[in-house]
Amino acid sequence: MTSSTSGYHWGIEVDGDLVGAISVVNLDGHDAKAEVGDVVARRAWGRGLATEALTAVVAHMFEEVGLNRLYAVHAPGNTASGRVLVKAGFEHEGLAIDHMRCTEGFQDCHLYGLTRGQWRRRADEAAGG
Ligand SMILES: CC(C)(COP(=O)(O)OP(=O)(O)OC[C@H]1O[C@@H](n2cnc3c(N)ncnc32)[C@H](O)[C@@H]1OP(=O)(O)O)[C@@H](O)C(=O)NCCC(=O)NCCS
Secondary structure, three states: OEEEOOEEEEEEEEOOEEEEEEEEEEEEOOOOEEEEEEEEOHHHOOOOHHHHHHHHHHHHHHHHHOOOEEEEEEOOOOHHHHHHHHHOOOEEEEEEEEEEEEOOEEEEEEEEEEEHHHHHHHHHHHOOO
16 A cells, blocks of 8 residues: 555555555545545456455545545446445435546546445444444
């Protein structure tokens, strides 16, 4: 992992094979929030790696770094990405209009968020509390 004031970056590795990456960027110290994004090589898709990495990073950012909110976006067609976010506890908050600029112009994105309070409540529920 490397970290700086602007973000945290990890590789996702399986048996010495670097198959992906996950980053926390756009850190906002005042609001204690940041954006998370991940990518996994096609050869390693569907093995739960993104979900496992995101779950671990969420815990680290809330427990160790002390953030209050994480958010993420994905393009409308990227259903797998939304599924990973929901499996890691994020809630779909809506469609952010013109959120991202790509080669075709501005693009809408689905916005997902998770607060430390929501995350703690889910952990308590999962533990049967
Ligand atoms: C999104 C991505 C990171 C997922 O990585 P992964 O390691 O395969 O993810 P996981 O195995 O943890 O989970 C994938 C989930 O999406 C589901 N899924 C995959 N393709 C899907 C599709 N076309 N429609 C609906 N669900 C889909 C899988 O079934 C799985 O859910 P399940 O466990 O309930 O069955 C990977 O596909 C990727 O790198 N995509 C390109 C980059 C990208 O989009 N990054 C995110 C930018 S915001």
